[in-house]
Structures are given as C-alpha cells and as structure tokens.
Amino acid sequence: xxxxxxxxxxxxxxxxxxxxxxxxxxxxxxxxxxxxxxxxxxxxxxxxxxxxxxxxxxxxxxxxxxxxxxxxxxxxxxxxxxxxxxxxxxxxxxxxxxxxxxxxxxxxxxxxxxxxxxxxxxxxxxxxxxxxxxxxxxxxxxxxxxxxxxxxxxxxxxxxxxxxxxxxxxxxxxxxxxxxxxxxxxxxxxxxxxxxxxxxxxxxxxxxxxxxxxxxxxxxxxxxxxxxxxxxxxxxxxxxxxxxxxxxxxxxxxxxxxxxxxxxxxxxxxxxxxxxxxxxxxxxxxxxxxxxxxxxxxxxxxxxxxxxxxxxxxxxxxxxxxxxxxxxxxxxxxxxxxxxxxxxxxxxxxxxxxxxxxxxxxxxxxxxxxxxxxxxxxx
Amino acid sequence: xxxxxxxxxxxxxxxxxxxxxxxxxxxxxxxxxxxxxxxxxxxxxxxxxxxxxxxxxxxxxxxxxxxxxxxxxxxxxxxxxxxxxxxxxxxxxxxxxxxxxxxxxxxxxxxxxxxxxxxxxxxxxxxxxxxxxxxxxxxxxxxxxxxxxxxxxxxxxxxxxxxxxxxxxxxxxxxxxxxxxxxxxxxxxxxxxxxxxxxxxxxxxxxxxxxxxxxxxxxxxxxxxxxxxxxxxxxxxxxxxxxxxxxxxxxxxxxxxxxxxxxxxxxxxxxxxxxxxxxxxxxxxxxxxxxxxxxxxxxxxxxxxxxxxxxxxxxxxxxxxxxxxxxxxxxxxxxxxxxxxxxxxxxxxxxxxxxxxxxxxxxxxxxxxxxxxxxxxxx
Numbered sequence: 001x002x003x004x005x006x007x008x009x010x011x012x013x014x015x016x017x018x019x020x021x022x023x024x025x026x027x028x029x030x031x032x033x034x035x036x037x038x039x040x041x042x043x044x045x046x047x048x049x050x051x052x053x054x055x056x057x058x059x060x061x062x063x064x065x066x067x068x069x070x071x072x073x074x075x076x077x078x079x080x081x082x083x084x085x086x087x088x089x090x091x092x093x094x095x096x097x098x099x100x101x102x103x104x105x106x107x108x109x110x111x112x113x114x115x116x117x118x119x120x121x122x123x124x125x126x127x128x129x130x131x132x133x134x135x136x137x138x139x140x141x142x143x144x145x146x147x148x149x150x151x152x153x154x155x156x157x158x159x160x161x162x163x164x165x166x167x168x169x170x171x172x173x174x175x176x177x178x179x180x181x182x183x184x185x186x187x188x189x190x191x192x193x194x195x196x197x198x199x200x201x202x203x204x205x206x207x208x209x210x211x212x213x214x215x216x217x218x219x220x221x222x223x224x225x226x227x228x229x230x231x232x233x234x235x236x237x238x239x240x241x242x243x244x245x246x247x248x249x250x251x252x253x254x255x256x257x258x259x260x261x262x263x264x265x266x267x268x269x270x271x272x273x274x275x276x277x278x279x280x281x282x283x284x285x286x287x288x289x290x291x292x293x294x295x296x297x298x299x300x301x302x303x304x305x306x307x308x309x310x311x312x313x314x315x316x317x318x319x320x321x322x323x324x325x326x327x328x329x330x331x332x333x334x335x336x337x338x339x340x341x342x343x344x345x346x347x348x349x350x351x352x353x354x355x356x357x358x359x360x361x362x363x364x365x366x367x368x369x370x371x372x373x374x375x376x377x378x379x
Numbered sequence: 380x381x382x383x384x385x386x387x388x389x390x391x392x393x394x395x396x397x398x399x400x401x402x403x404x405x406x407x408x409x410x411x412x413x414x415x416x417x418x419x420x421x422x423x424x425x426x427x428x429x430x431x432x433x434x435x436x437x438x439x440x441x442x443x444x445x446x447x448x449x450x451x452x453x454x455x456x457x458x459x460x461x462x463x464x465x466x467x468x469x470x471x472x473x474x475x476x477x478x479x480x481x482x483x484x485x486x487x488x489x490x491x492x493x494x495x496x497x498x499x500x501x502x503x504x505x506x507x508x509x510x511x512x513x514x515x516x517x518x519x520x521x522x523x524x525x526x527x528x529x530x531x532x533x534x535x536x537x538x539x540x541x542x543x544x545x546x547x548x549x550x551x552x553x554x555x556x557x558x559x560x561x562x563x564x565x566x567x568x569x570x571x572x573x574x575x576x577x578x579x580x581x582x583x584x585x586x587x588x589x590x591x592x593x594x595x596x597x598x599x600x601x602x603x604x605x606x607x608x609x610x611x612x613x614x615x616x617x618x619x620x621x622x623x624x625x626x627x628x629x630x631x632x633x634x635x636x637x638x639x640x641x642x643x644x645x646x647x648x649x650x651x652x653x654x655x656x657x658x659x660x661x662x663x664x665x666x667x668x669x670x671x672x673x674x675x676x677x678x679x680x681x682x683x684x685x686x687x688x689x690x691x692x693x694x695x696x697x698x699x700x701x702x703x704x705x706x707x708x709x710x711x712x713x714x715x716x717x718x719x720x721x722x723x724x725x726x727x728x729x730x731x732x733x734x735x736x737x738x739x740x741x742x743x744x745x746x747x748x749x750x751x752x753x754x755x756x757x758x
Contacts, residue, residue, distance in 0.1 A: 001704065001707065001711075019398070019401065022398065022420045023717070023718065024707065025419070025720045025721070025722040035422070040401070040421070040422055040423075041401045041420060041421065042419070042421075043418055043419055043420070043421060043422040043426075044419075047422075283714055283715060297711050298714065299714065300714070325380065328380065329380060332380075333677050335677065335679070335682040336662060339402065339403060340402055341402070341403050341404045
C-alpha cells in the first residue's frame with residue numbers, strides 16, 4: 001500500500017481512481033495540465049505538470065512512481081516502452097499500443113479467437129480504397145479512425161456509395177482509417193474486466209445506451225437479457241482481456257446482435273464510463289479494482305458481484321453554461337441519486353461533466369422495465 | 380452548491396467531510412497546521428495554515444468562506460461569535476460554547492428536560508470540594524474535566540474516598556472539574572442527529588463499545604435492543620439536539636441503564652466516530668448530511684435510514700510504528716471490509732489512525748450475535 005502510483009491523465013477517471021486511493025492513502029501522482037479533475041482531489045506535492053503525451057513529463061512521472069498506469073489509451077507507447085525498463089507499467093505498453101489502434105486491436109482479437117465485427121484497413125483515405133473495403137464488407141458499413149477516437153468522434157456510418165466522399169471528409173482527411181462491417185445490434189453491452197496477477201475477473205454485464213454516440217445511460221443488470229447471454233458476455237469479455245498482457249481493469253464494449261451473437265466492439269485498457277456504477281453497486285469499485293490489480297492487493301471474483309441493481313446517467317454539458325449544474329441540483333432533491341461532479345470547468349456541449357448513479361430501493365422495488373426498444377443503428 | 384465551506388480542524392472528520400464535498404466539487408477550505416488529513420484529499424488553493432485555535436487564522440478562513448463549521452468543538456467561540464457577523468457559522472457559536480463545557484452542556488440539557496446523569500461542578504479542584512460533590516452524588520462517581528476532554532482523557536472514576544487525591548492529581552491540577560453521578564449502564568448507544576433549516580432528523584441507533592475509554596467498535600443496529608428502546612434513543616437524541624441553535628450533524632452519546640432508562644452522556648456538535656458507518660450503510664453519510672444541513676441542500680428523514688447492518692472498528696496506533704498498517708493490510712484480504720486510513724503520520728498508541736466498516740453479507744447472513752456482556756463500569 002506504500003507503492004506510489006503514477007497516472008497518465010487527470011480527467012474524471014483519474015479523479016475517481018485518486019478518490020479510491022485516498023481511502024487507503026495510496027499516494028497517486030497525476031500527470032496532466034493545470035488543475036485537472038484528478039489533481040483537485042489530492043494535494044500530494046508530486047503531481048506532474050504537463051501533457052500526458054509529453055515525453056519528458058512522462059519520464060518525470062516515472063521517476064517518482066513505482067507503478068505507472070493510464071486513464072486514457074491515447075498515449076505515447078514508445079515512451080512507455082522506454083520507461084518500462086525502470087518502472088512497472090500496467091497494463092503493458094504492448095497492450096496499450098495494440099488497443100490504441102482500433103484496427104490493430106480488432107485484428108489482435110480476431111487472431112486470438114475473439115469474435116469482432118469484420119474489419120478492413122484502408123490503404124489510403126481515398127474513395128477508391130473505401131470502394132474496395134465496401135466490396136468486401138458490403139453496405140452499410142462503419143468508417144472509423146484507427147486512432148484517437150472517443151465518444152463516437154472518428155466514426156462515420158456509410159450507407160450508400162454516395163456517402164463515400166462525405167465520410168472521408170467528415171473524418172478530416174485522417175490517413176489512418178478502417179472500415180467495419182455493419183453490426184445490426186439490438187443492444188450494447190459492456191463488462192468491466194480485471195486482470196490481476198492471478199487471473200481474469202469480471203464485473204457484472206451492463207447495458208449501455210448511447211445517444212449521439214455518447215454513453216448516456218447504463219443499466220446493471222442489463223434489461224431483459226437472459227442468464228445465458230449474461231454468462232456469454234462475461235465469458236467473451238474475460239476471453240478478450242485474457243489475451244492482453246499486464247494488469248488492471250479493462251472496459252469491454254460489445255454488440256448483442258439480433259440473433260443473440262455477441263461481438264466485441266472495442267476495449268479500453270483502463271477504467272471506463274460503463275463501470276461508474278460499480279462505485280455504489282459493487283463491494284469493490286472498478287477504481288479500487290484497478291488499484292488492487294496493479295498493486296497486487298487481494299481481489300476475488302466475489303468482490304466484483306453486483307450488490308444492488310443500478311442505473312447510471314451521464315451529466316453532459318448542455319445548451320447553457322450551467323446546464324449540468326442545474327441537473328446536479330435537481331438530482332439532489334432525491335438522495336437515492338448519488339451525484340458525482342468532475343470539476344472540469346467549462347462545459348462544452350456533450351462534454352462529460354458528471355454522472356448520477358441510483359440503486360434500486362429495496363423497500364420500494366421498481367416495476368420490471370419493459371424490453372428495450374430494438375435499435376437498428378449504432379448511434 | 381457553489382458556497383464555500385470553511386472548516387476549523389483538518390483531522391479525519393474534516394477529511395471525510397472533504398471527501399463527501401469532493402463528490403459535488405463543493406469547495407472546502409481547511410484550517411489546520413501542515414499537511415493534515417483533510418488537506419491531503421483536496422488541492423483547493425485556499426486552505427489556511429495555522430491552528431484552529433488561532434484567532435487570525437480563523438478570521439482568514441472566514442474571509443474566504445460562506446459558511447464556517449467545525450470538526451472539533453475545542454475552538455475559540457469568542458472569535459466564532461465575532462466572525463458570525465460577517466459569515467454564516469454552523470452550528471451556532473452559542474451551541475459550540477455550551478457544548479464545549481461539559482458541565483454547562485449537562486446543565487443546559489437538564490434545563491431543557493433532557494435526561495442526563497446528575498452533575499455537580501467543583502468550585503475548586505480540591506479534596507474538600509470533591510468531598511462536597513460526593514456527599515450529593517454518592518460514591519462511586521466520575522470526576523471529569525469540563526473542557527478539552529476526548530477519548531476518555533479528562534475522566535477519572537472515583538470509587539472510594541481514598542481515590543480523591545489521586546483523581547485530582549490524575550486530572551492534572553485542572554481547575555475546571557465537575558463530578559457526575561455514576562451511571563450503571565449496560566450498554567452505550569449513540570445517534571447521529573441532523574439539524575436542518577426545516578427540522579431535526581436522525582440516523583439509526585448505534586451501539587458503541589469502548590475499550591480504555593476509546594471507541595473501539597460500533598454496531599448498527601445496536602445488538603439485542605428492543606424496538607421500543609431504539610425509538611426512545613432516537614427521540615431522546617433528537618430532543619437533545621433540538622434545544623441547540625444552528626444546523627449540522629451532532630453525535631449524541633447515551634447510556635442505557637440496567638432498568639432501560641436512557642441518559643444523554645454527551646453531545647458532539649459535529650460528525651462523530653459513532654457515525655462513520657453511515658458512509659457505507661446509509662444512503663447519505665453523516666458527512667454528506669452535515670454538508671446538506673449547513674448548505675440547505677435537500678435532506679429527508681428517509682435518506683438517513685439504515686440500508687444494511689454495519690459494524691465499524693477503529694484502527695488505533697499500536698505497539699509498533701506500523702501496527703495500524705498491518706491491520707489495514709490484513710483487512711484487505713476480505714474486501715467486504717472497507718478500510719479507511721487517515722494519513723495522520725506518526726502512530727501514537729491509541730491514536731485513531733483509520734477505521735474499517737463491514738456490512739452484513741446479504742447472501743451469507745451472520746448468526747444473530749449474543750447479548751452483549753453486561754458492563755458495570757464506564758471504561
């Protein structure tokens with residue numbers, strides 16, 4: 001418990017990691033610019049000022065940490081490889097390198113027998129190469145950036161050949177694209193997986209609901225999903241994470257297709273939005289689990305089980321400067337709702353400013369929700 | 380939620396208050412010396428360096444805060460009275476002034492019809508005046524310091540006349556003493572009470588177990604206590620707090636006598652050790668409740684109800700420098716146990732270094748505990 005943790009990135013995921021570490025006074029050095037969310041909740045004198053992409057800043061972080069981890073995968077894995085000679089990097093830089101390139105990630109999963117949507121890399125960001133990909137995958141397809149994509153940025157649905165040019169333009173002349181076979185999913189599921197020194201554990205299966213490609217809600221357990229699918233999702237998620245090196249939590253996002261097939265959509269090598277609910281609903285949160293994994297603290301499968309059904313709602317930046325604060329204040333009217341604000345300063349529209357988790361009231365159980373509407377399109 | 384809170388004192392109670400505030404990014408300025416526990420979990424740039432007894436430091440805190448509160452009652456209420464002209468002080472300085480003098484507190488409670496152990500002030504700290512008190516109260520009696528007492532310091536059991544001299548010596552020539560009628564309690568109970576702008580709410584009744592006059596364990600609900608006593612304890616605690624001015628949480632410690640009579644032992648005008656369990660076991664913790672009360676955020680009686688039975692164990696400094704860390708590490712083997720460490724640096728023997736809370740495992744209920752052993756002596 002006296003090992004010093006260094007985190008690349010100081011957003012809300014880093015902040016909640018620090019909050020979990022605070023309980024045990026595990027020292028966490030945060031690398032980020034300015035008074036970022038994670039730095040706000042710790043006055044340790046050794047935070048590092050700078051971008052989590054800055055090579056020198058990362059070296060500085062490594063020099064004062066025993067274990068270096070990430071709250072974001074869009075980092076320079078070259079420098080992580082370099083520092084891994086002198087400091088423990090978790091998960092492995094190799095894992096982060098593979099995962100941060102979404103096409104390489106899919107290929108890697110495919111090689112390891114993990115079901116994913118068929119994907120084809122584009123040699124160049126040209127109509128010609130997109131044409132080739134579409135002849136293999138058919139239409140519609142999803143055109144995606146291989147790197148630096150999050151919250152739906154870097155994804156573009158291509159429905160007909162008429163969309164080719166616009167899709168390439170929309171992805172900003174990005175040279176590094178791939179095309180993915182359209183997944184007719186009826187639901188999106190996610191499982192937080194924990195890779196420890198001893199094995200691969202998993203949190204419950206969660207249903208994620210996206211709006212404008214941003215996670216809006218999660219339901220745990222997933223609504224109207226059979227035990228069999230639940231187990232299949234757990235198995236697939238654990239299998240997917242098992243093939244990567246290193247320790248820590250991983251967010252595994254999956255598509256549940258109309259025929260009940262499950263495909264891995266993508267993996268995050270870090271705590272994930274779909275695991276926020278664990279703070280209130282599980283014995284050990286995804287953040288405590290991540291710390292436990294990278295610091296070799298005891299952790300068992302039973303520690304990750306769901307204690308109470310939970311719904312998580314993201315608080316996004318809205319039309320007004322203080323829309324998110326208005327939501328938070330309204331939520332405080334019902335103290336079953338646990339409000340988390342991230343202290344991220346200016347609220348851009350769609351920016352994740354906080355979240356709300358509610359657990360089922362055991363004295364006043366809510367009626368069983370209806371089956372979710374079938375959603376034909378990734379949105 | 381944008382009001383700035385100033386806290387006199389930066390120990391573990393202040394730290395857990397800050398942790399609760401962090402969730403909503405409520406800005407909390409801490410006044411204490413050095414890198415105290417509460418300052419560790421917040422990098423707000425406006426903490427104040429100095430003793431929470433320092434007049435100038437308190438004025439400095441007031442100048443940058445909208446509401447000033449305390450995590451300890453041993454403060455200079457003169458200066459609180461002075462600043463209350465320009466800043467909201469919660470609870471009222473009058474309340475803190477009455478409560479910090481334990482004899483004045485008892486007298487005040489008695490005047491307001493709240494049952495307490497009969498108490499007699501000593502004119503001087505002399506055998507003669509103790510003799511007078513004992514002729515009123517009988518023997519045994521408890522000799523107590525009126526001020527600055529905590530964790531049993533400042534209490535001395537006087538069993539026979541032969542103890543008089545030693546008792547007075549043991550309390551260090553303290554000029555300000557009082558004698559209290561011996562309470563033959565069979566159990567100690569505590570209730571955290573919340574005084575809001577609208578009313579007086581209460582958390583569940585907790586059983587506290589002391590060892591060497593320091594709180595060792597709490598059980599919530601109290602073991603083998605009837606519903607009637609439970610309700611009586613709640614009513615007494617609410618009645619006791621209702622007679623004080625101001626808002627915030629109050630810890631009410633009570634004796635349950637052999638004949639089921641309840642007496643208020645003492646009141647703390649702040650979060651209290653006997654309410655730590657609320658972090659894990661109630662919808663709203665005592666710390667969130669305190670913030671809610673002093674900031675007029677919504678709070679209802681149902682928010683304070685017990686969700687799951689809980690046991691809290693204090694981690695005290697022990698024989699070895701790292702005894703408390705050994706306990707914490709051992710506790711991590713069972714992740715049902717939630718470990719809190721306070722980052723208080725050097726562990727003196729008996730110093731509160733952390734605590735552990737466990738909730739009942741709903742899938743594996745523990746057998747009903749036996750009736751607690753009858754305890755004849757306050758220990």
